Amino acid sequence: MLEIAAGLAGELDLKTLLERILGVSIEMLAGQAGLIALRSETVGWKVQTSVGIPSAFLRAITPLMADIPSSVESIEAEIPEINRLLDHLTFAASMGFITGVGLPLISRQKIVGVIYIFRSYLGIFSKTDRNLLKSFANQAAVAVQNAQLYKQVITDKKRMEALLDNAGDGILILNPDRKIQVCNASFSRLYGIESEKIEGTDHDQIIQWAGPTDGVTLEQAEAGGWPLSAHAQLYVEGDLKRKNNQVPLPIGITYAPLLSEEGTLLNIIATIRDITRFREAEELKSTFISIISHELKTPVALIKGYVSTLRRDDARWDRKVVNESLQVIEEEADRLTGLIENMLDASRLQAGGVSLKQSDILISDMAQRLAKRFQTQTSKHTITTDFPDDFPVILADENRI
Numbered sequence: 001m002l003e004i005a006a007g008l009a010g011e012l013d014l015k016t017l018l019e020r021i022l023g024v025s026i027e028m029l030a031g032q033a034g035l036i037a038l039r040s041e042t043v044g045w046k047v048q049t050s051v052g053i054p055s056a057f058l059r060a061i062t063p064l065m066a067d068i069p070s071s072v073e074s075i076e077a078e079i080p081e082i083n084r085l086l087d088h089l090t091f092a093a094s095m096g097f098i099t100g101v102g103l104p105l106i107s108r109q110k111i112v113g114v115i116y117i118f119r120s121y122l123g124i125f126s127k128t129d130r131n132l133l134k135s136f137a138n139q140a141a142v143a144v145q146n147a148q149l150y151k152q153v154i155t156d157k158k159r160m161e162a163l164l165d166n167a168g169d170g171i172l173i174l175n176p177d178r179k180i181q182v183c184n185a186s187f188s189r190l191y192g193i194e195s196e197k198i199e200g201t202d203h204d205q206i207i208q209w210a211g212p213t214d215g216v217t218l219e220q221a222e223a224g225g226w227p228l229s230a231h232a233q234l235y236v237e238g239d240l241k242r243k244n245n246q247v248p249l250p251i252g253i254t255y256a257p258l259l260s261e262e263g264t265l266l267n268i269i270a271t272i273r274d275i276t277r278f279r280e281a282e283e284l285k286s287t288f289i290s291i292i293s294h295e296l297k298t299p300v301a302l303i304k305g306y307v308s309t310l311r312r313d314d315a316r317w318d319r320k321v322v323n324e325s326l327q328v329i330e331e332e333a334d335r336l337t338g339l340i341e342n343m344l345d346a347s348r349l350q351a352g353g354v355s356l357k358q359s360d361i362l363i364s365d366m367a368q369r370l371a372k373r374f375q376t377q378t379s380k381h382t383i384t385t386d387f388p389d390d391f392p393v394i395l396a397d398e399n400r401i
Helices: 002-009 014-028 055-066 075-092 127-166 185-191 218-223 276-310 319-351 363-375
Strands: 033-040 044-051 099-107 110-119 170-174 180-183 234-240 249-259 265-274 358-361 394-397
Touching (some): 014 033, 014 044, 099 127, 218 234, 249 276, 276 319
Antiparallel strands (some): 170 180, 234 249, 358 394
């Protein structure tokens, strides 16, 4: 029994383990066929392996297992359900077997599954036999649960690797000594060399700045006692030096500590984001403000100049000069209004708040009104419009077209 228990405990592949448990069970109980069903939190009861049982019979018992409530937690409540399942199995078995022996797999006061062995003869178990079978079932249950936990760890590891490989941002996982333990594909592309060459390297050899940084660097923060808590994140921006004579890359790095329950630093998670587009947006914003400021100064200066001239007490202006001055003031005021509207439209576009007030518009009528308006601005030119009679009506925003 000790050799069997040791052999089961050393097997972590769930499929192989269940096959070994079922083989030992059939041998111990002198059975001709058997199955192992496990209980899952997500799919309920399901046969995981079987020996000597036709597939048609396995399909027939599937709905019987589906009737067992998956919400049952205590052994006292679940054992009757297991017994009911075993009774159904024995009754349903028409393969020449006389009896069936069920061994519940119980670990940590919880039903893990059941071993069911079919036999062609009646048998009576002594107290010693029952204790031996119970001990074997308990050892098997522990081994199954360990294999399930191992499988879950492997699944979680694969899920984490998939998340890292498909993340849009670069991710580095650092050891407490700041050596890079994991580098994902996104950072490898940003930096310009393979992940394998980055992993195992010191953080300071990879993260090197081409100029001043905005924010506290990891080295400066750790010199000051960082991290003081699990929520003590760092953020720093700057231009990252890259290999192979590549242009420095504007990035922002967020450092997050991973602490044990005792507060010991286990890892540092560094998330690296390419902020080139944000930097370009800031530069465009600055350029836009500079241009619009210059454009606003021109009409304001003209309006102020003409108003100051007209208000002079030492001069008398004839009506023609006054009208010409007022016309310039009106034109520059309209220009100023247009610039302000353009600024508002730019803000609305950025915020996604531009709304169009669409209506039926006859382009020929609009063109005639505009021609008449601009004709007052010049006496040297004649502005005319020419549209065919069947020119179509369009749907548009009249103020923005």
